[in-house]
Amino acid sequence: MAVDLQMPVLIVDDYATMLRIVKNLLKQIGFENVDEATDGGAAFEMMKRKKYGLVISDWNMQPVTGIELLKNVRADADLRATPFIMVTAESKTDNVVEAKKAGVSNYIVKPFSSEILKGKIESVLGKF
Numbered sequence: 400m401a402v403d404l405q406m407p408v409l410i411v412d413d414y415a416t417m418l419r420i421v422k423n424l425l426k427q428i429g430f431e432n433v434d435e436a437t438d439g440g441a442a443f444e445m446m447k448r449k450k451y452g453l454v455i456s457d458w459n460m461q462p463v464t465g466i467e468l469l470k471n472v473r474a475d476a477d478l479r480a481t482p483f484i485m486v487t488a489e490s491k492t493d494n495v496v497e498a499k500k501a502g503v504s505n506y507i508v509k510p511f512s513s514e515i516l517k518g519k520i521e522s523v524l525g526k527f
Contacts, residue, residue: 402524402526402527404430404431405431406430406432406453407451408434408455409434409435409442409453409456410422410434410456411442411454411457411460411465412437413457417486417509418435424513425455428513428527437460438461439468440468442454443468443472451481454468454481455507456484458489458494466485466498469502484505484506485503486507487507487508488508490508505519
């Protein structure tokens with residue numbers, strides 16, 4: 400099954416530059432329908448109002464972190480199946496293990512290229 404490049408994608412990061420970078424990388428890959436949130440709480444509210452085909456979230460945010468957002472998404476019956484990629488500057492094994500336990504679909508360590516992002520998205524959603 401081909402990936403729907405028109406599906407809504409939500410990127411979550413408290414750093415405006417990172418939001419812009421990820422949005423540009425997604426556009427390079429072919430995604431046009433990209434929304435942004437600056438923390439996990441805002442992202443969760445957006446997810447309740449709109450169905451996203453993919454969430455790409457930073458880990459380190461305040462007041463609601465990416466890992467808290469992931470746990471909230473996985474605990475919500477309507478949202479739990481949403482593909483979720485965690486982005487972090489931390490490559491510590493503990494973080495990877497915690498994210499996996501919480502149900503993350505995939506994990507990206509900063510910095511990353513459009514090729515790495517595309518590969519991670521394909522591993523979650525399939526080839527496109």
